[in-house]
Amino acid sequence: MARLNYKQKANLQRIALLTPGVALYGIFNFAPLLGLFGLALVDWPGIGPMRFVGLDNFAKLFGNDYYREQLFRAFGQNLVFFVIIIASMLILGTFLALLLSFGTWGRNVYRSIFFLPYPLAGAAVAFLLELIVRTRGPLNVLLTKTTGLFESPIGFLGDPNLALATLASFYSWHRMSFAVILILSAVVAVRVHLLEAAMLDGANRRQTLKAVVLPVLAPAFVLITVIVMVDVFNNADYTLILMGPEGAPARATDIMGTFLFRSAFGGSATSVNVNFGMSATIGLVTALVILPAALFLALRNMRKER
Amino acid sequence: MRFSTLLASTALCGALMTSSAYAVTINLYTWREQELPLWQYISDNDVLGDIDVKAVQVQSDNYDSKIRIDLQSEGVDLFQGRAGAAWLASFIDAGIIKPVTSDLSGIAPGALDAARGPDGQLYGVPFAIQMESFIYNTKVFADNGIAVPSTLDELDAASEKLKAAGITPINFGARSGWWLNQVVGESMTAGMVSDDFAARLVTGEACFTDPTFVATLETVKGWQDAGFLNSSAMADDYGAMRTSLALGESAMMIDGVWSTGPASPMYEIDPDLRMGFFPVPGQNGKVYAFGDGTYQVNASSKNLEAAQKVLDFTATRAFAELFVQHVGELPAYGGDYTVEDPRLKEVANLIATNSAAPTPFFAYALNKGEPSYGTLVAEGYQAMLSGQISPADLARKIQDGLNSWGYVGAANCK
Missing domain, CATH: 3.40.190.10 (Periplasmic binding protein-like II)
Structure with a gap:
């Protein structure tokens, strides 16, 4: 048997290294994604025989008043949800990361504290934070009885004007450390000699941040934005757990994830028209809408890094 | 040694399997x-x-x-x-x-x-047969000298008295949509709308915009406007409502008899809690019962x-x-x-002698299309209790929602 030359060996090595990743991704991500296209073409209550309906699900989603209204509302609210989260993550996250990057006393302790919520399960975080904001919870006791700022407790989750923002803040609280860690690693990557040069040139702390540190942070910002966008448009764990599949109160917290869940499993005991096909359709439409944005940001990011 | 352990465990497994066969x-x-x-x-x-x-x-x-x-x-x-x-x-x-x-x-x-x-x-x-009605904390009623109301006016008077004593008269856990349509909507109909009219609502011969039905919504809104409901009705969920009644901070709630059973978490708050039942005291004055x-x-x-x-x-x-x-x-x-529990005897008696027959929430004719009656009521009550729409708007919304998929009464109730 002829010996492999260096190039062949290198190729084999590459294949060996790539195979597990590609196989796992293919089996668990890509194949189901393809399956989604098939599922979008049927009417199926999740049980029993599937009925092929062609593009009826798409026609219903955009043509039927009730569905179109739900779609636009869920998407609009999802956008608001996303904007609140990403704004707080980038602004607060950068602030916290910068604080941690300075030689602050006890910063390792702070870092551990900030990272604590991240490994918790979404359900645990949802119940924990609900306990805090509920009408007889500590936050409302603080606002009404202790400080007397308000006469009656605030319905953080019950007021249609507040509920979505409250859920967004839950999400931000839970995933803040993710943003902090990514931004912090970018901050740390700022080359020391650049900072030294800037300081020697007489730049103060604020100027150094603006001219040297922030440009280096951009890729981290893009990465956080893409990951959070994909997550909040596809998942709705806090909303489902706390507000139910109807997105109470009065659908004020309804986002794409709850709309999708409701279409597949129904919103209440009397839900008749449950249809996995419709859910697949909603999932595909969501993917089509956010894919361009995600691709654009990700590609731009890659080009920059080169 | 290891072999004998293996042998013994295999024998044990075998014995277990044959005995359980x-x-x-x-x-x-x-x-x-x-x-x-x-x-x-x-x-x-x-x-x-x-x-x-x-x-x-x-x-x-x-x-x-x-x-x-x-x-x-x-x-x-x-x-x-x-x-x-x-x-x-x-x-x-x-x-x-x-x-x-x-x-x-x-x-x-x-x-x-x-x-x-x-x-x-x-x-x-x-x-199981379940009953839904007003459920009250008997101790709170007794301490404040309240008799079980038999008309809506008496309910209002009792509520005024309770409110003056610093107790929330009626607690709502309106964040829970399932409770609004399945419990509140149905109990209000059973108490205020005659069985005959409710049956005609289901068959489409009567409309949800009819003053008879709108009155059920106006009554709930009236309670809220008069300050008889907890101020945080929209923020509280079903669990919070039951907690408040068990703590004696609220006197009444609209709920199912399941909350008074031995497994109810309400007894974890107060093991000595006693609860009584009465229908929504409207003209029909019946409790709601369903399988x-x-x-x-x-x-x-x-x-x-x-x-x-x-x-x-x-x-x-x-x-x-x-x-x-x-x-x-x-x-x-x-x-x-045989029923020995006096609480269940009372319930059994109410169901046998005074329960409404129609169950709109479960009616296939009202729920087979989308948006279903159940969805419309849950969402609509939440909008009404948040002050976004009036009772008349809500009735219109329910009717329009049902009409949109051509339910049985669509031609009759434009």
């Missing part, structure tokens, strides 16, 4: 925690001979999704279905459940609707024969007596059975 263990999927002691008792005492029934509890919110996934395999033998044709329809279409073969002659006629499919045939055995759900056999179960035996048993008087004792709720059985 005689007894069949079948499972029953349920969302009802209160049933676990019942099935434990049945299995522990060999009530069904060799058949052991293991109740698998799935959290209520996830029950529908879980059961749909698990029923695709043959792992489920028996399961509980929610009441009404709307829920049963997809399972019937899928061939999971078949028309019932058990003898249902003993079941109360009112409970049979829980098992009736869209085609009018009966599927499964109904399991809570059904026991179903999975047609593709591996243990079909044993499962069918268990199902047959659930329709008997012997089961009814065990059900009262161990679940603490009234069975769907209509004949004579």
